[in-house]
Amino acid sequence: MEYTERAIDQYKKMEYEIGRLKKSFSGKLRIGASTTIEQYVLPVLLSKFNKKYSDIEILVFNHNTMNVEKDVLSHKIDLGVIEGNPGQMEFKYIPFMQDEIVAIAHVSQPVSKKSQISLEELIHTPLVLREMGSGTLDVILSALQRHEIKLKDMNVKMHLGSTESIKNFLKSSNCIGLISVHAVSKEVARGDFQIIDIDGLDITRTFNFIYPQGQQDGLTDMFINFCMKNKE
Amino acid sequence: MEYTERAIDQYKKMEYEIGRLKKSFSGKLRIGASTTIEQYVLPVLLSKFNKKYSDIEILVFNHNTMNVEKDVLSHKIDLGVIEGNPGQMEFKYIPFMQDEIVAIAHVSQPVSKKSQISLEELIHTPLVLREMGSGTLDVILSALQRHEIKLKDMNVKMHLGSTESIKNFLKSSNCIGLISVHAVSKEVARGDFQIIDIDGLDITRTFNFIYPQGQQDGLTDMFINFCMKNKE
Structure with missing residues (x-):
């Protein structure tokens, strides 16, 4: 990982920890999702998330699985949600739903x-x-x-x-x-x-969340946990 | 235009003319459309077209306008339907709907x-x-x-x-x-x-049909005419 990317990850982690202590959360979360997930699964979760954490800015991009993987690796997005099975060493996969x-x-x-x-x-x-x-x-x-x-x-x-x-x-x-x-x-x-x-x-x-191995980011983890708890 | 592409266009024109004389139509039509058109405008027209001309094989691809233009120019598709205004000399634009x-x-x-x-x-x-x-x-x-x-x-x-x-x-x-x-x-x-x-x-x-300037293809023209007549 590049030094600047590591520094940004560190900064985001710190921002999240401060938010956690103050019990207020802000920041920016960039999500890439393949079409079925982006169109039919995420919207309801995002509207609930937005009601609870209205200071967190969310940007969602719709791509096919291959491009979501590419955007995760190049840090264009913080989190991917894809239709596909774990297969690549670079990613941490978290099963979302069937x-x-x-x-x-x-x-x-x-x-x-x-x-x-x-x-x-x-x-x-x-x-x-x-x-x-x-x-x-x-x-x-x-x-x-x-x-x-x-x-x-x-x-x-x-x-x-x-x-x-x-x-x-x-x-x-x-x-x-x-x-x-x-x-x-x-x-x-x-x-x-x-x-x-x-x-x-x-x-x-299986739909999977993916992010780079070793990435530690409170906001991303919080969003994943929110989705796991609130999925229908 | 490459010689092979010109030959293919000639062949398709001939195939269409024979079909016209026999009053039966067959062939293959590859359409690229930007998302709103592909998802919400074309489907009803395509199902009507398929009922009338069931021997014509239709393949539809969903891309953004820029990629549809690229695919038309490289002859990957026969016809594009895009959200955007006439602007490029290479294309013949036919206004479809507002x-x-x-x-x-x-x-x-x-x-x-x-x-x-x-x-x-x-x-x-x-x-x-x-x-x-x-x-x-x-x-x-x-x-x-x-x-x-x-x-x-x-x-x-x-x-x-x-x-x-x-x-x-x-x-x-x-x-x-x-x-x-x-x-x-x-x-x-x-x-x-x-x-x-x-x-x-x-x-x-405006939604526009586009194909390369000078292209003469009975099947493409027939599809455009069908859409113009049957649009809601």
């Missing part, structure tokens, strides 16, 4: 009538998926590979560039989409979307 | 009670905005600058990395958010969000 990719259909469409289908049926059902190279599509393809199913075996109607566009597409399409359960839980609760269980297929992953 | 950035609040929050506020009131209202460098924030800052208002004059509570996270944050926060009207029109119609008019402040921009 994610599951689920099959969904809009309730206005005939395809939503079944709440469970077989893998064989999935293969023939019109699908809308994320673009090649997206982390979500990668985890789907790995899970299918365990059942020796390839992308070309499936009836893919379209590849779209975001979870939100998949949801909006499905409102007027008789396709199934495969997205994070966190991205659709509210619409499922409201009765707009139906989750369709795929018999024998589990697509799960 | 966008407006509006102030919104969630109806569960006290701040949503007023349907109109003055610029003076806006300055003191807690705000959530996009991150520095985002196209949406740039267009907001330019509009405020015309009234000699700077970012530091305002009561910004948080910067978030996407429109979707701003909407989710506002559900449990007494802040105002500034986002594209296209990103919130359905929730406003359903009564979840309230649009708050800001007296004397207009923040508008």
Whole structure:
């Protein structure tokens, strides 16, 4: 670590310790998060955090996992929250929550009538998926590979560039989409979307907090603890 | 343009002409769109297009405007749809629709009670905005600058990395958010969000189709015409 970065980390630690003694907290927290987490998991936690610690300035950036890792290492951000498993020595990983990719259909469409289908049926059902190279599509393809199913075996109607566009597409399409359960839980609760269980297929992953090994920063730790306590 | 690219364009044109004569259309269309358009404007049009022309394979990528322009020039994609005004000689621009950035609040929050506020009131209202460098924030800052208002004059509570996270944050926060009207029109119609008019402040921009000057491609033109006819 560069000397200046170490000095900044020391300063932030001191600032936090003074705040802890005075029972008032201020400072700046820069968070990078991959899309599902940034759009659907963090916002509610951030609004609660902001109510409790209104003098802490928070900046959130939305990137894919690889770029969040890069920004953590270069100290552009203080904390990353990513979709992916621990794998790199440079980072300390703190498991945040489990994610599951689920099959969904809009309730206005005939395809939503079944709440469970077989893998064989999935293969023939019109699908809308994320673009090649997206982390979500990668985890789907790995899970299918365990059942020796390839992308070309499936009836893919379209590849779209975001979870939100998949949801909006499905409102007027008789396709199934495969997205994070966190991205659709509210619409499922409201009765707009139906989750369709795929018999024998589990697509799960873990959301992790990451920061550089050895980094000690009271504000970052406080935020992580807050999220762990307040997550739904 | 490279010889191979010209040959590919010629081939696609021929494929389209044959399709036109046979009254059946097939082929592949790669579209790059900036986030608001990709998430909220294209999905409904794409599902209608897919119903009519089910043999045309569509791939959609979500990037910021700068990267969409780059991908159009390098022929990674056939068509771009961007938030921004014509400015570069290399592109043919086709205006698609107008966008407006509006102030919104969630109806569960006290701040949503007023349907109109003055610029003076806006300055003191807690705000959530996009991150520095985002196209949406740039267009907001330019509009405020015309009234000699700077970012530091305002009561910004948080910067978030996407429109979707701003909407989710506002559900449990007494802040105002500034986002594209296209990103919130359905929730406003359903009564979840309230649009708050800001007296004397207009923040508008145009969505444009772009492709390289001189490119002739039946499929691209057909898609643009379809969007122009079917837009809401």
